[in-house]
Amino acid sequence: MAKLRKFCAYRRIERPYTRVSKFRAKSYVRTRPASKVIKYVMGNPRREFPFQITVISKTALQIRHNAIESARQSANRVLEKDLGKNGYFFRINIFPHHILRENPLAAGAGADRMSTGMKMSFGKPIGIAAQVKKGQTIVTIGVDKAGVELAKKAAKRVIYKIPTSCSIVVNENPIVVKENPSAS
Numbered sequence: 407m408a409k410l411r412k413f414c415a416y417r418r419i420e421r422p423y424t425r426v427s428k429f430r431a432k433s434y435v436r437t438r439p440a441s442k443v444i445k446y447v448m449g450n451p452r453r454e455f456p457f458q459i460t461v462i463s464k465t466a467l468q469i470r471h472n473a474i475e476s477a478r479q480s481a482n483r484v485l486e487k488d489l490g491k492n493g494y495f496f497r498i499n500i501f502p503h504h505i506l507r508e509n510p511l512a513a514g515a516g517a518d519r520m521s522t523g524m525k526m527s528f529g530k531p532i533g534i535a536a537q538v539k540k541g542q543t544i545v546t547i548g549v550d551k552a553g554v555e556l557a558k559k560a561a562k563r564v565i566y567k568i569p570t571s572c573s574i575v576v577n578e579n580p581i582v583v584k585e586n587p588s589a590s
């Protein structure tokens with residue numbers, strides 16, 4: 407099993423030539439690797455929560471799918487442990503769609519017999535990443551007033567796992583109660 411490259415090799419946002427043709431032999435991208443992100447929405451999506459905590463990116467970059475899944479697990483564990491399954495709402499707002507490729511070059515003894523160098527250098531798919539723009543929301547957490555500090559702690563856990571500087575924004579969404587005009 408090959409070791410993962412450091413993230414700095416894939417951090418820059420780029421749109422390489424990824425030809426997909428109706429003829430399989432002319433398609434350069436042979437397959438799309440499976441995403442490790444299991445869920446994008448957790449908690450109670452049907453309930454309206456008065457406080458919304460968002461994690462916003464300060465830079466534009468790509469985030470690998472294994473980093474997104476790691477952030478999801480650590481934040482969801484904090485929220486579910488103290489608030490229960492119905493006491494919060496957690497959503498990942500980014501989706502890993504960009505295919506990362508690598509041209510594997512062998513080094514060492516006998517490498518000249520198995521490596522093609524830059525002759526066919528398009529690369530094989532090794533993973534997928536989400537492309538995030540500056541100011542884009544990465545994660546949204548909805549909680550009651552009692553759970554705001556816990557949601558901030560969960561948002562910090564997300565920031566620790568994401569390879570960029572982020573900001574945490576707390577918004578208060580007052581619940582609008584519609585009055586029944588026929589009741590008066």
